[in-house]
Structure formats: C-alpha cells, structure tokens
Amino acid sequence: MTYLIADTHFGHFNSIRYCDRPYFTVEEMDKSLLTNWNNTVKENDIVFHLGDVCFKWNKERTADFIHKLNGHKILIMGNHDASHTTTYWKEVGFEEVTRSNYIYNNYLLSHYPQKQLNGMKNIFGHIHQKPLDPIEFLHQENYICVCVEIINYTPILFEEAIK
Numbered sequence: 001m002t003y004l005i006a007d008t009h010f011g012h013f014n015s016i017r018y019c020d021r022p023y024f025t026v027e028e029m030d031k032s033l034l035t036n037w038n039n040t041v042k043e044n045d046i047v048f049h050l051g052d053v054c055f056k057w058n059k060e061r062t063a064d065f066i067h068k069l070n071g072h073k074i075l076i077m078g079n080h081d082a083s084h085t086t087t088y089w090k091e092v093g094f095e096e097v098t099r100s101n102y103i104y105n106n107y108l109l110s111h112y113p114q115k116q117l118n119g120m121k122n123i124f125g126h127i128h129q130k131p132l133d134p135i136e137f138l139h140q141e142n143y144i145c146v147c148v149e150i151i152n153y154t155p156i157l158f159e160e161a162i163k
Contacts, residue, residue: 001045002104003071003155004146006111006125008033009080010065012055019128019149034068036154041071047155048104049094050125050146051078051111059092066093076102078111078126107162113143123161 009015010033013026023029041047053075054062066073075081075094086097101110108120113132121142129149137143144161148154151161 001042002158003041003045003047004050004109004123004158004161005037005047005148005151005155006050006145007052007078007128007147007149008049008054009052010054011057011061012080015055021149021153030065033148033153034065036152038068038070040155041069043070045071047071047073048102048109048158049073049075050109050123051076052080052125053078053089055080059088063092069093074102076100076109076111105158107144113137113145117142121162 010030011026015021016023016026016029021029023032054065073094074096075089077089077097077099081089086099089097101108101114106120108114108117108122110122110124112126113124114122121144123144123146125145125147127145128147132140132143134140146156146161
C-alpha cells in the first residue's frame with residue numbers, strides 16, 4: 001500500500017494555533033500523529049511525506065521519532081526541511097529524499113502546489129487548510145491537498161486521495 005501525508009510539523013507548537021489543530025499541547029499532537037500513522041501504515045507500506053516533517057528538533061530526537069513511524073518513508077522536502085541536507089534526512093530515517101518534485105503513477109508530488117502540471121495532476125502540501133486561490137490555480141480539479149488538517153491527521157491511501 002502507498003500512503004501520502006504532508007505538513008506533520010512534529011514538535012511545532014505554533015502549528016496548533018496557526019492551523020487550528022485540535023490539540024492542547026505539542027506532546028498530544030505528536031502522540032496523536034504517531035498513533036494515527038502507525039495504526040494506518042504497516043511495516044512494508046510506502047509513505048510519501050510531502051514536506052515539513054518537524055520543527056527545530058536535534059538530529060537524535062528527529063531520528064528517534066522518524067524510526068518510530070511505520071513504513072518505507074520517502075520525503076519530498078518542504079520549506080521547513082530545507083535547512084538540512086538530503087543526507088541528513090536519510091540518516092534520520094527516510095529511505096529516499098528529494099528537494100525536487102517527484103512523479104508517482106503519473107501524479108506530480110510536491111510540497112508547494114505547482115502551476116506547471118504538463119498534463120498531470122498535482123498532490124501537494126504546504127497550504128494546510130487554506131483553499132487554493134481559484135484565480136492562480138484555474139483548474140482546481142487537478143490539485144489534491146494532503147496536508148494533515150485535510151486528511152484527518154492520518155496518512156491517506158494514494159487511491160483514496162486521487163478519487
């Protein structure tokens with residue numbers, strides 16, 4: 001099975017406030033996200049994380065947390081991940097890491113919504129629960145947001161996301 005998720009922001013208290021997340025503490029949020037992930041994703045499943053993994057954690061804490069998450073994890077880096085190298089993200093538990101967009105089953109996976117789709121549909125993160133600007137992104141049906149706020153804080157099956 002293949003899953004998608006974006007913008008977990010593990011350890012980021014302000015994401016609770018800014019994104020109106022249903023948690024009181026960052027510990028509660030991180031525990032809930034971890035539980036939801038592991039209740040959904042099995043060890044041999046693949047998870048595409050479309051960026052913004054965690055916030056201001058040291059390498060040891062990041063690695064400890066990422067290794068607790070089930071599945072084979074692939075990271076398409078987001079703006080909050082960019083302060084580290086692709087090697088860093090591999091060392092903390094992602095099997096594959098890219099700063100670029102990624103094509104999977106003829107879908108363009110990215111952190112930011114992309115304007116140039118070249119006939120593909122775009123699965124993305126970054127905007128959290130905010131809607132896309134209909135003027136800037138004319139064909140809304142070509143865009144699928146998998147930010148945690150949209151997918152009930154749980155990785156979503158690729159097949160479910162594209163329905």
